[in-house]
Amino acid sequence: xxxxxxxxxxxxxxxxxxxxxxxxxxxxxxxxxxxxxxxxxxxxxxxxxxxxxxxxxxxxxxxxxxxxxxxxxxxxxxxxxxxxxxxxxxxxxxxxxxxxxxxxxxxxxxxxxxxxxxxxxxxxxxxxxxxxxxxxxxxxxxxxxxxxxxxxxxxxxxxxxxxxxxxxxxxxxxxxxxxxxxxxxxxxxxxxxxxxxxxxxxxxxxxxxxxxxxxxxxxxxxxxxxxxxxxxxxxxxxxxxxxxxxxxx
Amino acid sequence: xxxxxxxxxxxxxxxxxxxxxxxxxxxxxxxxxxxxxxxxxxxxxxxxxxxxxxxxxxxxxxxxxxxxxxxxxxxxxxxxxxxxxxxxxxxxxxxxxxxxxxxxxxxxxxxxxxxxxxxxxxxxxxxxxxxxxxxxxxxxxxxxxxxxxxxxxxxxxxxxxxxxxxxxxxxxxxxxxxxxxxxxxxxxxxxxxxxxxxxxxxxxxxxxxxxxxxxxxxxxxxxxxxxxxxxxxxxxxxxxxxxxxxxxxxxxxxxxxxxxxxxxxxxxxxxxxxxxxxxxxxxxxxxxxxxxxxxxxxxxxxxxxxxxxxxxxxxxxxxxxxxxxxxxxxxxxxxxxxxxxxxxxxxxxxxxxxxxxxxxxxxxxxxxxxxxxxxxxxxxxxxxxxxxxxxxxxxxxxxxxxxxx
Numbered sequence: 001x002x003x004x005x006x007x008x009x010x011x012x013x014x015x016x017x018x019x020x021x022x023x024x025x026x027x028x029x030x031x032x033x034x035x036x037x038x039x040x041x042x043x044x045x046x047x048x049x050x051x052x053x054x055x056x057x058x059x060x061x062x063x064x065x066x067x068x069x070x071x072x073x074x075x076x077x078x079x080x081x082x083x084x085x086x087x088x089x090x091x092x093x094x095x096x097x098x099x100x101x102x103x104x105x106x107x108x109x110x111x112x113x114x115x116x117x118x119x120x121x122x123x124x125x126x127x128x129x130x131x132x133x134x135x136x137x138x139x140x141x142x143x144x145x146x147x148x149x150x151x152x153x154x155x156x157x158x159x160x161x162x163x164x165x166x167x168x169x170x171x172x173x174x175x176x177x178x179x180x181x182x183x184x185x186x187x188x189x190x191x192x193x194x195x196x197x198x199x200x201x202x203x204x205x206x207x208x209x210x211x212x213x214x215x216x217x218x219x220x221x222x223x224x225x226x227x228x229x230x231x232x233x234x235x236x237x238x239x240x241x242x243x244x245x246x247x248x249x
Numbered sequence: 250x251x252x253x254x255x256x257x258x259x260x261x262x263x264x265x266x267x268x269x270x271x272x273x274x275x276x277x278x279x280x281x282x283x284x285x286x287x288x289x290x291x292x293x294x295x296x297x298x299x300x301x302x303x304x305x306x307x308x309x310x311x312x313x314x315x316x317x318x319x320x321x322x323x324x325x326x327x328x329x330x331x332x333x334x335x336x337x338x339x340x341x342x343x344x345x346x347x348x349x350x351x352x353x354x355x356x357x358x359x360x361x362x363x364x365x366x367x368x369x370x371x372x373x374x375x376x377x378x379x380x381x382x383x384x385x386x387x388x389x390x391x392x393x394x395x396x397x398x399x400x401x402x403x404x405x406x407x408x409x410x411x412x413x414x415x416x417x418x419x420x421x422x423x424x425x426x427x428x429x430x431x432x433x434x435x436x437x438x439x440x441x442x443x444x445x446x447x448x449x450x451x452x453x454x455x456x457x458x459x460x461x462x463x464x465x466x467x468x469x470x471x472x473x474x475x476x477x478x479x480x481x482x483x484x485x486x487x488x489x490x491x492x493x494x495x496x497x498x499x500x501x502x503x504x505x506x507x508x509x510x511x512x513x514x515x516x517x518x519x520x521x522x523x524x525x526x527x528x529x530x531x532x533x534x535x536x537x538x539x540x541x542x543x544x545x546x547x548x549x550x551x552x553x554x555x556x557x558x559x560x561x562x563x564x565x566x567x568x569x570x571x572x573x574x575x576x577x578x579x580x581x582x583x584x585x586x587x588x589x590x591x592x593x594x595x596x597x598x599x600x601x602x603x604x605x606x607x608x609x610x611x612x613x614x615x616x617x618x619x620x621x622x623x624x625x626x627x628x629x630x631x632x633x634x635x636x637x638x639x640x641x642x643x644x645x646x647x648x649x650x651x652x653x654x
Contacts, residue, residue, distance in 0.1 A: 082566070097651070114574060
């Protein structure tokens with residue numbers, strides 16, 4: 001029996017734009033266990049991004065409950081949410097969101113700067129370890145503009161895992177990458193999943209979603225399907241079949 | 250997160266954008282440097298005035314006659330209304346309590362000659378007390394004494410300017426110069442005093458016993474006399490001033506107090522000080538305005554910087570920076586800019602004050618409080634003008650900030 005990681009109940013989100021009320025989410029019930037690799041799919045406007053923002057505590061729900069790691073997140077204040085974001089969630093964004101003019105290592109250290117726990121030395125070690133996990137330890141002193149897209153996304157993943165969060169939230173992580181690099185990044189995610197990380201992936205590409213174990217589809221602010229992926233693709237295998245490209249260096 | 254961590258983050262983000270940081274700093278640098286320099290110049294001017302006032306002697310009171318205020322209200326020729334006599338001087342010295350020294354001063358002019366050299370300057374006829382009142386000493390030779398005054402010897406001491414012009418490299422002591430063709434023995438050369446408050450050269454004069462000047466140099470028609478008195482302490486000056494006025498009125502029947510002018514060095518100093526204070530305030534306020542403009546410059550850049558870094562702020566917030574962290578980061582950035590600018594400004598101001606001091610031969614005084622003032626002020630500017638952009642940054646909506654392009 002796997003441990004329940006998070007659950008939402010009748011989660012809604014309504015944006016008020018002047019006179020018009022936009023119902024982005026119309027009651028979402030979902031529960032996710034630890035160690036799952038989930039892909040959330042849906043066309044634009046389906047509410048998947050809104051749902052992701054709520055899961056990631058980047059935004060607050062209008063109504064409904066959200067329990068994360070046995071904490072009632074929906075009732076929390078802004079500053080408490082800040083702490084949740086820092087300690088429990090790792091983010092990977094479509095356009096990487098690395099700080100410019102800041103080395104890969106410093107970017108990875110960023111989440112640790114905002115928590116009290118680690119010493120300078122510890123921070124450095126953990127950041128180096130995270131870079132090692134995603135396989136770009138040798139690029140630690142490079143600036144983002146000196147790295148390829150795939151490398152930048154790996155730095156972002158390293159940043160997401162450095163604080164050892166309870167789950168990783170990836171918003172279209174391959175949206176800005178070519179096919180091969182996309183699969184490479186998915187390989188990184190699958191490797192992390194094998195190590196026991198919970199991963200929630202938001203994407204509109206079925207190809208990419210097929211690397212996940214469970215597929216959830218959104219439409220018009222509701223979940224319309226939630227099924228187990230019978231045979232997920234293995235990114236490491238797919239890479240072997242693809243012709244080698246002479247990028248990344 | 251700890252305040253040190255935020256300071257580290259703030260400083261890092263400043264060093265990442267050195268040009269922008271420096272340009273922002275420039276306003277504060279110039280402002281602080283201007284304040285320091287202007288205050289230093291003002292203080293220097295004040296110090297010069299003080300020195301000059303002190304060079305007149307200590308606790309000096311000057312007694313003269315008000316020529317234009319005759320009893321009949323008819324303006325009389327200068328000198329003809331002079332009431333003061335040498336006997337008044339003795340009376341002041343002997344009868345007014347708190348008077349240390351008193352000396353008559355007769356002013357005259359004359360052509361001096363020594364061998365081939367000529368020099369025209371003022372000759373002062375005074376009592377030996379005069380040297381004590383004005384705190385005069387000789388750099389070579391000797392002063393003349395009370396006995397010289399009593400017997401009316403033809404001796405004199407000369408100022409440095411006179412010595413330079415008349416003697417050049419020759420030692421003037423015991424040489425005989427001719428003042429209006431009357432031979433005087435030079436007993437000594439006075440220590441140089443420089444310019445006085447009015448800007449005239451205090452070393453360009455000859456001092457001789459008043460008895461000698463009175464009988465040999467002054468004609469009977471021109472005996473304009475002034476009395477110089479020194480009080481025993483600063484506190485005594487006011488009482489002595491009044492007592493002298495009362496004494497003179499009782500000695501000269503039928504005169505009013507308006508006919509005598511009893512002035513103190515303090516009054517002179519007060520006037521000069523208020524002028525230099527006004528000057529200082531004027532200069533400092535101009536400099537203060539430039540400091541203010543510098544502060545607005547900081548706000549400007551910080552605002553631009555917030556807009557430019559909306560995404561960065563979003564990223565920081567997403568990975569766990571709270572409102573407080575963002576607020577502090579931006580305030581610390583602003584304060585760091587203004588403090589660094591302040592320090593550079595102080596050094597620059599010091600330098601500028603030194604250069605001004607050297608070129609104008611002023612003793613420029615950079616006071617500690619002007620440093621404290623400008624550092625405190627620039628820090629306050631940092632907090633004040635940093636607050637608005639910082640709170641703007643801290644109150645950004647996370648989602649909007651992240652999605653901002």
